[in-house]
Amino acid sequence: MPELPEVETVVRTLEHQIHNQKIENVIVRYPKMIDCSPATFKKKLVGQHFRRFDRRGKYLLFYLDDILLVVHLRMEGKFFIQKKEEPINKHIHVVFQLNGKNELRYQDTRKFGRMELLPLNTDLKTFHELGPEPFEEEFNASYIKNFIKGKSCPVKSLLLDQSFVAGIGNIYADEILFACRIRPGRSVKRLTYKDCENIVFYTRDILIKAIQAGGTTIRSYTSSLGVTGRFQLSCQVHAQKFCGTCGNEIHVKWIGGRSSYYCPKCQEK
C-alpha cells in the first residue's frame, strides 16, 4: 500500500518521466474520483504543464502553470505512462493525454483514490489537517510528549493519526513499534520520554530505508513502464508468522480498526 516511501518514489519517478510535459486532454471515466465536475476538471487542466513535483504526507503534489493538482492514492492507486494506442483497462479512471505519444493514466482497482485542484499558493502546512513531516525538526520527543498530553489512545492509533505525523500507514506503524520494542496496544499515557525519542529515531530510520529500497526496486509491468515503486521492505513483524529477531510467533490484534502485528516477546506492554 502506498505510504510515505512509496508516494515519494512515485513522485520522483513521475518527475523524471513527465517534467514540463503538456496536458492536451483529460478523460475522467469515474467522476467520483475528482472534487469537481469532469468538465471543470478538464477545463482547468488542459494546456497546463507539469512544472514541479512534490509530496506532503501521502499526498502527491503536481505543480502546474496555474494550479496545483493533488492526488491521494489511498490503497491501490497507481500511475502509468502508456502509449495512446494501448488499450485502457477497466480499472483506469483518469487519463491525462500528453503532448507526444504518451498518456499519464491513473489506475485504481478499488476506486478509493481522490484528486483535487487547489490554488498554487495553498498553505501545505495545515493542508488536510496534516501534522509535521517525519523528517522535519518539529517532529521530536517534546512534540510527541506535548501532543499526547491528556490523550489515552493506543500508540498504534497515534502513529496512524495523520494530524500527529504525516505519512505513516499500517505497515510502517507496526515496523516502527517493533523497532521501538513497544506493543501497539500500549496506551500513549505509558510512553516515556525515551520511548518518544525512539519513536522519532526509528520512524526516520525505517522510512529512509524504505525510500532507499523503493528507489532501487521499481518493477516494470508487462506492457507498460510501471511508475509505482512496488518495493517491499523486508518486514520484521507486519504480516509475518514468526518474529524476525527471536523466532517467536507473531500475534495479530485488532487495534483502532486495523490489524496490528507484534511480537509479544520483543515488544513490551
Added chain:
DNA sequence: ACACTGACCTGCGAGC
C-alpha cells in the same frame, strides 16, 4: 474534545 464505527470499493481466499 476525544474516541470509536461505518462507508467508500473490489478482488481474493477460506469455508461450506
Added chain:
DNA sequence: TGCTCGCAGGTCAGTG
C-alpha cells in the same frame, strides 16, 4: 464447482 462472507486499508463523516 459455485456460492457467500470476511478481510484488506486511508480518510472522513457521523455518532456516542
